[in-house]
Every structure is written in structure tokens, then in C-alpha cells.
Amino acid sequence: MRILMVGHYPPHGGGVANHLDNLVRELRKRHEVHILTYGPIKPRDFEKEFVHQVHVPPVYGLRGTSFAFLGSKKIARLHREFEFDLIHAHFVGTTSFAGVLAKEKTGLPLVLTAHGSDLEHTAKLALGRFYVKKSLSKANAVIAVSHWLAKKAMSLGAGSVRVIPNGVRELKADGGSEKEGKAVTFIGALRQYKSPGTFIELAKHFPEREFLVAGDGPLRRRLEGNAPPNVRFLGYRKNVGNVLARSVLLVLPSRREGFGLVILEANSLGVPAVGRRVSAIPELIRECKNGLTFEGFDELVNAVERLLEPKTNRKAGKIGREVASRYSWKRVAEEVEGVYRHVLG
CATH class of the missing domain: 3.40.50.2000 (Glycogen Phosphorylase B;)
Structure with missing residues (x-):
């Protein structure tokens, strides 16, 4: 053809x-x-x-x-x-x-x-x-x-x-001296519908944990002004594999998502995800398997606490790899x- x-x-x-x-x-x-x-x-x-x-x-x-x-x-x-x-x-x-x-x-x-x-x-x-x-x-x-x-x-x-x-494309991490598998991560455009402000508020509840923001957009300056010291802004990154290699958990607080590919990209590297229970996100996050979904902020905090527990995190990450392999x-x-x-x- x-x-x-x-x-x-x-x-x-x-x-x-x-x-x-x-x-x-x-x-x-x-x-x-x-x-x-x-x-x-x-x-x-x-x-x-x-x-x-x-x-x-x-x-x-x-x-x-x-x-x-x-x-x-x-x-x-x-x-x-x-x-x-x-x-x-x-x-x-x-x-x-x-x-x-x-x-x-x-x-x-x-x-x-x-x-x-x-x-x-x-x-x-x-x-x-x-x-x-x-x-x-x-x-x-x-x-x-x-x-x-x-x-x-x-x-x-x-x-x-x-x-x-x-x-899901094959993601590769270049490696290097960066510490791996420790951060809670947001990947996406810094726009209202992605709700990055929710991620910044979440970081305030886990001051001992590094939070990474990979992405750029019109909200960046305001978000940086409101962010606690444990949040790092990485800007737009072409190779999200490097970012995910440093991550233990992905958070997707978007208020709408036609698909939510970043969930599967994270899963493909063994990183479970927490996503808002809207649009297509529940189609990708199998509840209590490769991640958790939430509606209100308290439910988000609880979901993150659960998935940061090492044993639960490893199990969800393993299932996530299996889920991502089907796409x-x-x-x-x-x-x-x-x-x-x-x-x-």
C-alpha cells in the first residue's frame, strides 16, 4: 500500500x-x-x-x-x-x-x-x-x-x-552516577489539565523523598515558586528512560488523559504508577496490580504511601513490566x- x-x-x-x-x-x-x-x-x-x-x-x-x-x-x-x-x-x-x-x-x-x-x-x-x-x-x-x-x-x-x-517504545537509561530508583516522578507538560500543582502539594507530605518534575510549560515559574526543597525541576527531557531509571514511582494527576502512555513507559522499566481515576487512566492502571488510582488528595497520599513500601513496590513493578509488554x-x-x-x- x-x-x-x-x-x-x-x-x-x-x-x-x-x-x-x-x-x-x-x-x-x-x-x-x-x-x-x-x-x-x-x-x-x-x-x-x-x-x-x-x-x-x-x-x-x-x-x-x-x-x-x-x-x-x-x-x-x-x-x-x-x-x-x-x-x-x-x-x-x-x-x-x-x-x-x-x-x-x-x-x-x-x-x-x-x-x-x-x-x-x-x-x-x-x-x-x-x-x-x-x-x-x-x-x-x-x-x-x-x-x-x-x-x-x-x-x-x-x-x-x-x-x-x-x-510502548523501548526505553533505555544511559546510566551514570545518578542514584537510581529513589524518586517520585511527574512527567508531562506543565499545563493546567496535567495538574502538576497537585504533584507539588504531594511533595510537601514526603519531605524526606526526592520528587522529580520532567517537563516544561507555562506553569513552571509558578510551580517553582511554590515547590518545597525536595522537588527538582528537570525541564523537558527527550530520554524519559533516564528519568524513570531514577524513579521508584510515577504520579499522573492529570484531570484528563486520552491514553496516558507515560504509565506504560514507567511500567516497562518496572516503575508502578499512581493516576487520577479519570478518562482512560483506569484502562491502564489495574487497581492494586501495576499501580493505584485516586480521586481526592487524601486518597492520593495514601496510594503513594502504599506504593513506596518496598515489597509492594517491587510486586507492582514486576506486574507493570508484564502489562507494558502487551503493548x-x-x-x-x-x-x-x-x-x-x-x-x-
Whole structure:
């Protein structure tokens, strides 16, 4: 097959870009895969002939809408050159709407993947809701990375939804002199919906324990001003394996998560997780097995106390490795290929 992926892609960062990077690597073992992404970027040398871009203004709101309309024209031009079998758009909103408009121009089948904030945030905005609902109704197939998101997609107009979770990339720790397996860790963007302030308050209850914050964002300065001495801010880290190697526990206090991949990344290195009982998080944290979930702050403190007990921590970490091993990118690619075959008949 000759496939056109549409969405954020390296050198862009973020969850969608990481998802696409891993999925494309697997699919390229059997198919020719091209990507259309937001420009301007400099593609990686090994794939520069397969990565196409649309230059859009770096202005929130205008950027996405520009991509929707300019991207659809670019897709039509690329199709005349490469003759794609299908379009697969990632993130339901303006990105997927580029696929909808391109489908009308080319007649190509359109597959969409919902990743999280598209259905939990974009769909709540006036114009965003139009893009989301139109995309879901016009797609030939819709994929969601969690059952939580699948229900959201159905409520917004998707006819049917196939749940295909994310895979877990192999994480490596470079080692070194840093002490390992001692810290309680937060990994994620420092934004309101991730609730990093909850993590800072948690650190005040465990003054003898090191707390690590890996990530950056608009809340960083305020968080640093409110943090006790046992909290270290590491900034954005590409290799989270190094951070997790120094961790005994991951805490994910997010108020919404379309999937929560960092839970599985931690589990893959034997680090159990505590996560808020919302969205897709309970799909990944098997209660009292690879971690614990919470609702209120007192329940969070109790969960952390339980999982810091060495014997409980080791047992949860061992189960976590087993859970994470079931989420491979090879398996994800095979299931996505099944959707492609169904769409193409």
C-alpha cells in the first residue's frame, strides 16, 4: 500500500508526533508511507523524500485552520504525483478536516485516529466542534487509542470506532552516577489539565523523598515558586528512560488523559504508577496490580504511601513490566493494517 499520514511528525514533539513516528517505522517494513505535517520543518535525512509540509502561520487558531485548507490542496497535489491508496489523519479537528476536504477532491478513503485532547478539548470549542463532528461523520473508519475516547467519538457522531491502544517504545537509561530508583516522578507538560500543582502539594507530605518534575510549560515559574526543597525541576527531557531509571514511582494527576502512555513507559522499566481515576487512566492502571488510582488528595497520599513500601513496590513493578509488554508497536501496526484492508475492501 501507499499511505499518506497527516499530522504532527518529528522534528515536532508531543504525543501525536511520537505515535506517528513509531507507527510509521513499523508500517514502512511492508508499505510506502508518506507524511504531511505542519511546516516549516527540516525533515530527517533518512526520510526527507517522504515527508511533505504545509507552511502555516505560528498563530493559535489561524495555524490549524490554515492547515485544514492549505493541507487539503497539498494532499490533492501529492496524490496526483504518488497515487495514494488512502489518507490516515491523526488528531480529530483541523488536521482531520484537511483529510475530509482532500477526500472530497480525490475520492481517497479517509481513516482517522483520535488521540485525546482532540475529543476532550477541541470538541468543546465552537469552531473546533464543527471540525470534529464533520470529520467523524465523513471518515471511512475511526480509530481511538482508548475505550474512553471511543465512547466520546460515538457521542460526537462516529458511526463505529475501532480501539487500538498506543504501543510502548523501548526505553533505555544511559546510566551514570545518578542514584537510581529513589524518586517520585511527574512527567508531562506543565499545563493546567496535567495538574502538576497537585504533584507539588504531594511533595510537601514526603519531605524526606526526592520528587522529580520532567517537563516544561507555562506553569513552571509558578510551580517553582511554590515547590518545597525536595522537588527538582528537570525541564523537558527527550530520554524519559533516564528519568524513570531514577524513579521508584510515577504520579499522573492529570484531570484528563486520552491514553496516558507515560504509565506504560514507567511500567516497562518496572516503575508502578499512581493516576487520577479519570478518562482512560483506569484502562491502564489495574487497581492494586501495576499501580493505584485516586480521586481526592487524601486518597492520593495514601496510594503513594502504599506504593513506596518496598515489597509492594517491587510486586507492582514486576506486574507493570508484564502489562507494558502487551503493548507493542508491531501489534499496533498489524491492527491498523486490518483497518486499512477493511476500508479498501
